[in-house]
Amino acid sequence: VPITEGDDVRGSNSVHTQGDWTVVVPPSEVDPSTAPDLRATIEDLRTSGTEQVAVDWRGVTFFDSSAIGVLMGAHREITESGGRLAVVCATGVPRRLFDLMGLDQVLSFVTTTDELD
Amino acid sequence: MGSTPPHHEPLPRVSGSLPTAILLIDLASRQVVQANPMALELAEGFVVPGPVEDWVAAAGLRAIDGAPIDPRSSAPARVADREIVSGEPVVVTSVLPQNGAKRVVWIQGWPLERGTGADSLASTGVVVLSDVSPLIGVPVPDSLTDRAVLATERCLTISDPNLEDNPLIYVNPAFERVTGYAGEDILGRNCRILQGPGTDQDEVTRLRKAIAASESCTTVLLNYRADGTAFWNEVSISPVLDRQGAVTHFVGVQTDVTTRVAAEREREAAFVTERETRALLESVLTTAPVGLGFWDLDLRFTRVNEALAEINGRSVEEHLGRHVLEVLGDDFIEVVDLIGAVIATGEPVLDHAVQGATDARPGELRHWVTSYYPVRDPNGTLVSVGAVVIEVTAQRQAEADRAEALERERQARLAAEAAQSRMALLAQSMEALTAGLDLRTSLARFADLLVPHPADWVAAHLVEDDGTVTRAVLRHADPLRVERLVAGEAAADAVPGPVATVLGTGRPMLLDDIPHDLLVSLASDEDHHELVRDLGLHSAVVVPLPSRGRTIGTLLFARGENSPPFASDDLSLALELATRAALVVDNKRLYERDHQVAITLQQSLLPDHLPDVEGIEMCVRYVAGAVGVDVGGDWYDAFPLNDGTIALTIGDVVGHDLAAAVKMGELRTTLRAYAADGATPADVVNRLDHLAYQQGLGFVATLIYGILDPATGRFTYTRAGHLPPIVIPAGGEPRVVDDRPSPPLGMGRSHLQHELVLEPGTTMVLYTDGLVERRDEGIDRGLHRLGEVAARPSESTESLCDLLLDELSDPGGLTDDIALLIVRRHLAESG
Numbered sequence: 001v002p003i004t005e006g007d008d009v010r011g012s013n014s015v016h017t018q019g020d021w022t023v024v025v026p027p028s029e030v031d032p033s034t035a036p037d038l039r040a041t042i043e044d045l046r047t048s049g050t051e052q053v054a055v056d057w058r059g060v061t062f063f064d065s066s067a068i069g070v071l072m073g074a075h076r077e078i079t080e081s082g083g084r085l086a087v088v089c090a091t092g093v094p095r096r097l098f099d100l101m102g103l104d105q106v107l108s109f110v111t112t113t114d115e116l117d
Numbered sequence: 118m119g120s121t122p123p124h125h126e127p128l129p130r131v132s133g134s135l136p137t138a139i140l141l142i143d144l145a146s147r148q149v150v151q152a153n154p155m156a157l158e159l160a161e162g163f164v165v166p167g168p169v170e171d172w173v174a175a176a177g178l179r180a181i182d183g184a185p186i187d188p189r190s191s192a193p194a195r196v197a198d199r200e201i202v203s204g205e206p207v208v209v210t211s212v213l214p215q216n217g218a219k220r221v222v223w224i225q226g227w228p229l230e231r232g233t234g235a236d237s238l239a240s241t242g243v244v245v246l247s248d249v250s251p252l253i254g255v256p257v258p259d260s261l262t263d264r265a266v267l268a269t270e271r272c273l274t275i276s277d278p279n280l281e282d283n284p285l286i287y288v289n290p291a292f293e294r295v296t297g298y299a300g301e302d303i304l305g306r307n308c309r310i311l312q313g314p315g316t317d318q319d320e321v322t323r324l325r326k327a328i329a330a331s332e333s334c335t336t337v338l339l340n341y342r343a344d345g346t347a348f349w350n351e352v353s354i355s356p357v358l359d360r361q362g363a364v365t366h367f368v369g370v371q372t373d374v375t376t377r378v379a380a381e382r383e384r385e386a387a388f389v390t391e392r393e394t395r396a397l398l399e400s401v402l403t404t405a406p407v408g409l410g411f412w413d414l415d416l417r418f419t420r421v422n423e424a425l426a427e428i429n430g431r432s433v434e435e436h437l438g439r440h441v442l443e444v445l446g447d448d449f450i451e452v453v454d455l456i457g458a459v460i461a462t463g464e465p466v467l468d469h470a471v472q473g474a475t476d477a478r479p480g481e482l483r484h485w486v487t488s489y490y491p492v493r494d495p496n497g498t499l500v501s502v503g504a505v506v507i508e509v510t511a512q513r514q515a516e517a518d519r520a521e522a523l524e525r526e527r528q529a530r531l532a533a534e535a536a537q538s539r540m541a542l543l544a545q546s547m548e549a550l551t552a553g554l555d556l557r558t559s560l561a562r563f564a565d566l567l568v569p570h571p572a573d574w575v576a577a578h579l580v581e582d583d584g585t586v587t588r589a590v591l592r593h594a595d596p597l598r599v600e601r602l603v604a605g606e607a608a609a610d611a612v613p614g615p616v617a618t619v620l621g622t623g624r625p626m627l628l629d630d631i632p633h634d635l636l637v638s639l640a641s642d643e644d645h646h647e648l649v650r651d652l653g654l655h656s657a658v659v660v661p662l663p664s665r666g667r668t669i670g671t672l673l674f675a676r677g678e679n680s681p682p683f684a685s686d687d688l689s690l691a692l693e694l695a696t697r698a699a700l701v702v703d704n705k706r707l708y709e710r711d712h713q714v715a716i717t718l719q720q721s722l723l724p725d726h727l728p729d730v731e732g733i734e735m736c737v738r739y740v741a742g743a744v745g746v747d748v749g750g751d752w753y754d755a756f757p758l759n760d761g762t763i764a765l766t767i768g769d770v771v772g773h774d775l776a777a778a779v780k781m782g783e784l785r786t787t788l789r790a791y792a793a794d795g796a797t798p799a800d801v802v803n804r805l806d807h808l809a810y811q812q813g814l815g816f817v818a819t820l821i822y823g824i825l826d827p828a829t830g831r832f833t834y835t836r837a838g839h840l841p842p843i844v845i846p847a848g849g850e851p852r853v854v855d856d857r858p859s860p861p862l863g864m865g866r867s868h869l870q871h872e873l874v875l876e877p878g879t880t881m882v883l884y885t886d887g888l889v890e891r892r893d894e895g896i897d898r899g900l901h902r903l904g905e906v907a908a909r910p911s912e913s914t915e916s917l918c919d920l921l922l923d924e925l926s927d928p929g930g931l932t933d934d935i936a937l938l939i940v941r942r943h944l945a946e947s948g
Contacts (some may be wrong), residue, residue: 093895
């Protein structure tokens with residue numbers, strides 16, 4: 001993921017803002033070795049008052065249940081704080097695992113960051 | 118034409134220019150009807166108009182060899198006879214150059230006919246006589262050898278000043294060739310078309326003024342051809358006057374003199390160079406900051422310049438007539454020898470370094486480079502010795518300063534490089550220590566980094582939980598040489614004396630020589646002993662691995678053969694490495710223990726035995742993930758319900774080792790409690806979800822919980838975010854059950870219940886993601902592969918479990934944990 005000027009780099013995740021949304025871009029593999037960083041990044045945003053967080057999943061090539069854990073936990077906590085969590089993810093193969101796990105019923109998916117309102 | 122131009126002055130001459138005489142001949146009457154001033158000058162007494170032969174006679178034209186020419190066959194007469202004269206040399210005898218030499222002119226002539234573009238001059242002949250004496254030198258040789266010079270094409274142009282802008286009305290073919298302009302393109306235009314960016318505007322102005330004043334003018338201009346190339350053009354413009362003295366035409370004769378100009382430029386440049394060289398020499402002799410001195414053969418100064426006088430601290434006058442030592446003092450006795458050598462051998466002595474103090478700055482050591490050379494009179498007799506003295510004191514000082522600065526810089530750079538490589542080594546070692554999955558792998562990578570620099574030999578000893586000391590790793594720069602030692606188990610158990618000492622004291626040791634017992638302890642038998650001795654180890658450092666107040670091991674570094682002994686710098690590096698290694702060893706041990714506890718707990722929580730149900734064969738597996746991976750709490754469960762059905766569960770609690778295992782245990786126990794009172798799978802899962810949501814379990818779990826009726830094969834289940842079951846009918850195609858999933862537990866959502874029927878002989882595989890997820894492919898590929906392998910013929914669910922784990926374990930090695938539950942309904946006849 002290219003880091004553009006102004007990006008706030010936190011661990012292996014990069015963070016930038018787009019309109020009212022704060023977009024977190026995780027590394028290409030979200031597994032037990034990188035999931036804790038992602039969790040911490042999102043948690044930092046939430047506790048510092050960020051209300052609308054989008055996780056840009058388009059560059060993710062592999063993830064496992066640890067990633068699901070992060071997204072579910074983040075969803076729950078952000079929602080309870082009155083905020084919103086969106087996952088940016090193309091349809092088709094990238095979305096397949098999410099759909100298989102029934103996460104499409106819980107998480108808000110958009111296919112591009114342009115769809116964030 | 119009885120009048121000559123009012124200002125009959127000699128033609129302006131530029132260096133090497135060719136004054137041009139021009140005659141216009143009326144072809145009908147063979148009369149010279151117009152002549153320019155030069156033409157009149159050449160033929161004194163000739164009056165215009167007059168017969169062409171009269172002009173020839175008056176000009177005294179002769180052949181180049183001096184023979185008389187019959188005026189009637191002369192070139193001007195032939196032009197009058199309408200013959201083109203392309204060029205021939207003649208001698209003009211009427212006007213002699215001042216030095217009495219012959220004046221050679223080059224005659225060209227063209228009869229102009231109607232239709233040539235010069236209609237106003239139709240039936241007129243033009244004769245041009247150019248003085249070429251300057252070109253061929255004076256005196257003129259009798260035979261003209263350099264005809265090439267004379268054969269230079271002359272361009273003839275005629276312009277009409279009575280038309281607007283004095284346009285060209287005639288150009289000869291030579292003009293077309295030289296300039297590259299075709300006649301039709303250039304006729305009607307002013308001749309300035311030849312000018313360009315490099316044309317000297319002062320010369321152009323001079324030419325223009327002459328034309329305006331109806332005067333002749335010769336100049337050399339830089340002109341440009343049609344294709345843009347430049348050439349030096351010698352232009353002679355002469356006005357042609359009518360009887361009333363009015364200008365009717367201008368006749369121009371142009372010559373490409375580029376070659377000549379180039380040669381002149383070169384000559385001039387050479388002259389300038391020579392003059393500059395002389396000036397430079399003069400400058401050197403008088404003002405250059407180089408000492409110059411001359412002695413007679415008695416070694417008395419005959420001449421010195423100011424620079425040398427200043428060096429010596431005496432005035433010029435104080436030198437003259439005095440002996441060299443009288444001026445310089447006895448310290449410079451070697452100068453006497455050097456001058457003497459020149460006198461004796463007649464050969465110069467060059468670049469001899471002299472140092473000393475002169476009266477100019479007493480007591481200050483100065484440096485000079487001196488050269489001595491013989492000076493001879495025109496007969497070759499040696500009459501004097503000259504010397505050049507160049508002061509180099511400042512340069513010597515600068516060199517010394519520079520050398521010192523370079524040395525300081527070198528030292529600083531070495532120190533910086535050492536610090537940098539040390540930092541790099543520490544960083545790399547940390548990377549190696551933390552990268553490995555288990556402790557031994559990490560230590561091996563760590564040790565690989567440390568040979569052959571900073572050590573030839575590295576060993577790590579660790580104190581185990583039971584207090585024994587083992588060698589965890591051994592590396593030598595040449596792995597082949599220690600292969601047997603590394604492999605030797607006996608050696609691994611032997612604890613070298615210094616290692617034991619450091620383990621006891623917790624203080625590092627720097628050994629200037631390797632004690633015998635250390636060598637012996639490294640070797641397990643006599644062969645090894647020899648091997649170790651051959652390594653030539655001579656210097657060693659043993660440092661403790663400190664952890665929380667204890668020494669948990671040592672690092673041993675040794676150097677052999679060509680390596681220098683360890684110094685205190687090396688000891689501090691070894692201590693830093695040890696600090697890092699100790700931290701990692703301690704952490705990894707804790708982690709390994711933690712991991713082991715988690716696995717133990719996990720496995721203790723899994724059911725000891727499976728329900729024994731008629732018509733149903735079941736098998737389960739749990740495989741723990743590798744150390745260093747945050748394994749999830751994968752689990753399965755199977756237990757009989759009161760109504761004869763069986764409860765089946767597979768699940769995955771996401772989280773860290775121990776915590777995940779504990780949560781899995783809670784989840785399993787709770788599920789069993791909820792399942793016991795005859796609730797449907799959806800009820801059970803919804804209650805679990807509610808509980809997890811209410812309590813904010815802080816973890817995420819996926820599971821499939823279902824109830825299998827052995828009699829009918831009906832399997833009623835709820836899938837909470839878990840990967841779907843795979844069903845393989847007997848001899849049929851595997852199928853990933855395409856139900857509608859519900860979200861994982863903990864989200865406070867209601868969950869759907871599904872139903873499927875396992876026909877006799879059908880196998881159902883429940884599994885966790887570790888079995889199907891790969892880094893390099895999508896989930897569907899993994900599911901497909903699982904179905905494919907599961908569809909292979911298998912005697913029992915046991916053998917199918919083994920087959921699946923064998924075939925599907927991630928070859929990448931960084932494995933997640935895996936739980937697997939396989940159910941197969943017996944075929945009717947065998948059941």
